[in-house]
Amino acid sequence: MTFNPLTEKGIPLERQLRNWRELDVTPVDPDETDPYTKCRIITMNGIEVEAALFSHHFARICPDREVKEQLARTRYIEQQQQKAVNWLLPGTASVLETTISYEQVAVDLTGWVARNEPDPYLRQAYEFGVLEDFDHLYRYANLYEIIEHRRAEKIVGRLTEVMPGRPTIVEHRDPVDNLRDPYDRNAAAPISKLHALTLVAAEQQTMNFYMTTGNMYMEPIARQLYQEIGLIEEEHVTHYESLMDPGETWWERLVTHEYNECYLYYSFMRQESDPKVRAIWELHLNMELEHLRIAADLMRRHDGREPEEVVGRELPQALTFEPNKAFLRELLATQMDLTTLGAGYVREQHERFQRMQEQIHGGEKPPSERVIDLHREKFGADYRIETEGRHPDPRLRQEVSGR
Amino acid sequence: MAQAPQAMAEQVDVVDLLTAQHSLIRDLFEEVKTAQGEAREEAFHRLRRMLAVHETAEEEVVHPIARHVLDGGDDGLVDDRLAEENEAKKMLGELEGMQPGKPDFMELLDRLRMAVLAHARSEERYEFMKLRDKTDPSTLRAMAASVKVAEAFAPTHPHAGVESATANLVAGPITALVDRVRDAVRGTSGTTDDPRS
Numbered sequence: 001m002t003f004n005p006l007t008e009k010g011i012p013l014e015r016q017l018r019n020w021r022e023l024d025v026t027p028v029d030p031d032e033t034d035p036y037t038k039c040r041i042i043t044m045n046g047i048e049v050e051a052a053l054f055s056h057h058f059a060r061i062c063p064d065r066e067v068k069e070q071l072a073r074t075r076y077i078e079q080q081q082q083k084a085v086n087w088l089l090p091g092t093a094s095v096l097e098t099t100i101s102y103e104q105v106a107v108d109l110t111g112w113v114a115r116n117e118p119d120p121y122l123r124q125a126y127e128f129g130v131l132e133d134f135d136h137l138y139r140y141a142n143l144y145e146i147i148e149h150r151r152a153e154k155i156v157g158r159l160t161e162v163m164p165g166r167p168t169i170v171e172h173r174d175p176v177d178n179l180r181d182p183y184d185r186n187a188a189a190p191i192s193k194l195h196a197l198t199l200v201a202a203e204q205q206t207m208n209f210y211m212t213t214g215n216m217y218m219e220p221i222a223r224q225l226y227q228e229i230g231l232i233e234e235e236h237v238t239h240y241e242s243l244m245d246p247g248e249t250w251w252e253r254l255v256t257h258e259y260n261e262c263y264l265y266y267s268f269m270r271q272e273s274d275p276k277v278r279a280i281w282e283l284h285l286n287m288e289l290e291h292l293r294i295a296a297d298l299m300r301r302h303d304g305r306e307p308e309e310v311v312g313r314e315l316p317q318a319l320t321f322e323p324n325k326a327f328l329r330e331l332l333a334t335q336m337d338l339t340t341l342g343a344g345y346v347r348e349q350h351e352r353f354q355r356m357q358e359q360i361h362g363g364e365k366p367p368s369e370r371v372i373d374l375h376r377e378k379f380g381a382d383y384r385i386e387t388e389g390r391h392p393d394p395r396l397r398q399e400v401s402g403r
Numbered sequence: 404m405a406q407a408p409q410a411m412a413e414q415v416d417v418v419d420l421l422t423a424q425h426s427l428i429r430d431l432f433e434e435v436k437t438a439q440g441e442a443r444e445e446a447f448h449r450l451r452r453m454l455a456v457h458e459t460a461e462e463e464v465v466h467p468i469a470r471h472v473l474d475g476g477d478d479g480l481v482d483d484r485l486a487e488e489n490e491a492k493k494m495l496g497e498l499e500g501m502q503p504g505k506p507d508f509m510e511l512l513d514r515l516r517m518a519v520l521a522h523a524r525s526e527e528r529y530e531f532m533k534l535r536d537k538t539d540p541s542t543l544r545a546m547a548a549s550v551k552v553a554e555a556f557a558p559t560h561p562h563a564g565v566e567s568a569t570a571n572l573v574a575g576p577i578t579a580l581v582d583r584v585r586d587a588v589r590g591t592s593g594t595t596d597d598p599r600s
Contacts, residue, residue: 030520031433092524149423154430218532 003315005262006296006307010289016077023083027090028274035157036321037277039105040268041088042098044284046205047198047261048082051075054257058250067298074291081284088277095213096144096222100155102206103140106133107160109202111324113195116317122192125180125243126199128338128345129236131331135165136229139368142375142383147219153385159323162385164396166336168368171232172360174352177340178238185245185252190312193244194260198319200240207233221374224367251299252310258292259311267318325388333392417465417546418531424457425523432516436509443503447512452559452586454495454519458488459557460550461526463571468546469530472537480529485566487522491515492563499560558582 028037055075059068089098107130114126141152141162152162183192210233214226248256265285272278296307338345339353349357360366365373372382381400391397431450438446466484470476494515501508535543558578565571565578 031429031516092520094524094527148426149419150426150429218535 003266004313005259005266005289005292005315006311006313008289010291010293011286013073013077013290013294016080016287016290018080018084023080023087025084025087025280026276028088028277030090030092031154034273035101035104035155035159036108037272037274038089038101039108039321040272040281041085041277042102042105042205043109043198043202044264044268044281045082045086046201047264048078048085049205049208050197050201051078051257051261052082053204054253058254061250067302070294070298074294077287077291081287084280085284088280094148095216096140096148097155099140099209099213100137100144100152102209103133103137104156104160105202106130106206107137107328108321108324109319110199111327112320112322113199115324115327116319117192117195118189119183119192121181122183122195122243124345125239126195127331127335128340129199129203129239130328131166131335132168132171132232132236133165134328134332135168135171135368136232138162138164138382138384139168139225139229139371141385143222143225143371145383146371146375146378147217147222151383156385158385158387160385161325161328161387162383163391163398164393165332166338168229168232169361169366170339170349170357171235172356172366173235173340174356175235175238177342177352178235179242179343180239181343182243182245185248185310188245190310191316193256193311194263194316196240196243197256197260198264200237200244203233203236203240207237221367221371225371228367249303251295251303252305254295255292255299255307255310258288258295259307261288262292263315264319266315267320270318271320329388329392332396336393336396415544415547416535416540417543417550418527418535420547420550421457421461421465421531422527424453425527428453428457428519428523432512432519435503435512440504447498447503451495451499451561454491455559455561455582456554456557458492458561459571460553462488462566463553463557464546464549465530465534468538469534473530473533484522484526484530487518487525489563489566491518491522492561494518495561496563559586 028041052075055071055078059071059075062068062071093101110126110130110133114123114130117123117126137152137156137160144150144152144155156162183196185193207230210226210230214230215223217223217226262285265281265288269278269281269285272281292307299305299307299310337347339349340346341350341352375382376399381398384398386398428450431446431453434446435443435450462485466481470481473480494511498508498511498515501511538546556579559582562578
């Protein structure tokens with residue numbers, strides 16, 4: 001790629017503030033929008049939320065008023081960006097509809113990242129996580145048909161298959177077993193840092209979303225399922241964020257954040273099919289270029305380092321939303337039985353795992369199992385979208401009751 | 404994947420029944436948009452019929468009860484829904500007089516689709532959710548039964564201005580009779596075999 005965010009010029013910060021009329025974006029069509037357009041919107045919402053939260057955390061520990069002022073100025077614009085992006089989603093979407101799109105993001109974003117991650121340990125972490133998001137999509141899709149009388153295929157299209165992943169029931173682990181080993185900031189490829197940050201942002205926003213909206217349903221099975229999957233998202237945020245080197249300075253993390261935003265807006269601008277949405281990716285890219293310049297300046301002054309030392313000289317290959325069916329099926333065939341122990345992975349259900357399972361389930365089936373039972377009861381089978389044949393794991397092939 | 408018919412017959416709760424119909428209507432819009440020629444006309448007749456009977460049943464059964472039991476029911480909550488229904492019926496009526504193959508038909512259809520979607524979502528959020536809260540299950544089941552009866556006898560064409568339960572019941576039976584005879588004569592009854600309707 002010849003585009004280098006570190007040398008391109010963006011919009012001056014004082015010209016980036018939008019008024020109410022400009023912020024009032026037209027939402028995309030609830031029924032006719034490319035599912036991947038929605039996925040890009042959801043991804044960038046997560047990224048901008050992380051930008052704001054990170055900036056707030058930085059401000060909390062920063063003694064320098066001048067720096068805090070700079071953070072506040074940029075952060076306010078990031079907050080406007082977040083609203084322009086997230087408000088592209090229409091108000092007619094139900095919480096569950098949006099949830100299913102969130103899980104499609106988790107699956108196909110993590111899938112792509114895993115396939116393009118150069119470090120094997122990091123790649124394994126992404127492969128581990130994606131099988132769990134894949135299962136969440138399946139559980140929510142079944143809930144959707146039960147309570148909203150609509151099929152998830154209307155939301156995800158046939159881009160992403162819907163069938164059991166690593167069953168949510170066995171995703172509940174002892175909290176300490178969600179901590180991985182961090183990459184070394186001096187040895188890691190820049191793309192590895194961007195990958196980790198993107199997935200932390202995505203899972204964090206998913207976690208937030210379930211925390212806030214999971215109680216908005218009245219049906220008990222819906223409320224319970226959101227509590228359960230919400231707790232797995234907590235595990236995923238811990239899992240992905242533990243990959244980041246804690247030795248990274250605040251300045252270099254700021255640069256990494258802004259660089260990543262440029263990277264993603266650029267990637268999405270290149271592949272966006274919807275012209276109105278594409279215009280927003282382009283506008284925001286031009287804003288982020290300036291945020292990056294400001295961050296690089298701060299790092300030079302306070303860390304004495306050039307941004308290229310942290311994020312490299314060349315923009316990586318564009319991140320792309322596309323089906324990952326073959327990749328996922330390979331994982332389903334080989335990694336279903338994995339759990340974690342300390343920073344690594346094992347296949348046996350060790351003592352600490354079993355103790356957690358006993359405590360959390362309390363001798364009963366969790367909501368993630370009950371929702372499937374409920375769907376089978378009402379419809380004769382569970383809901384799936386299996387476009388590439390039967391489930392790779394024979395234990396998880398679809399049963400259809402005799403009714 | 405085929406859906407077991409008995410699953411739909413088990414929708415004894417009026418909220419479930421109407422929500423399923425909202426979903427069906429959404430699908431029908433898509434069918435009209437993607438079909439061509441005669442298939443589009445036929446799909447449109449099914450949509451028109453579904454919308455007409457669905458809205459009539461809501462006006463006869465659901466909104467009067469909502470008006471009575473819900474906070475704000477009499478203060479505009481129901482009136483807002485009726486106003487939306489009136490708008491939708493006008494658009495549907497206009498569409499009936501247009502050629503399904505023409506661009507202006509598709510443009511108006513799209514406006515109707517968005518209006519119907521917003522209206523359905525508002526009903527679900529502001530009316531149905533609260534009805535379930537304030538009404539016991541046996542009443543909700545009885546309402547479902549009433550909705551089915553109302554739909555069996557409802558006019559199959561939009562008649563804007565007939566939004567109250569009384570007006571529906573006065574104008575309804577005759578209008579419905581006229582509509583159904585008209586449909587039969589023209590072969591445009593557009594009955595769907597979907598067990599949900």
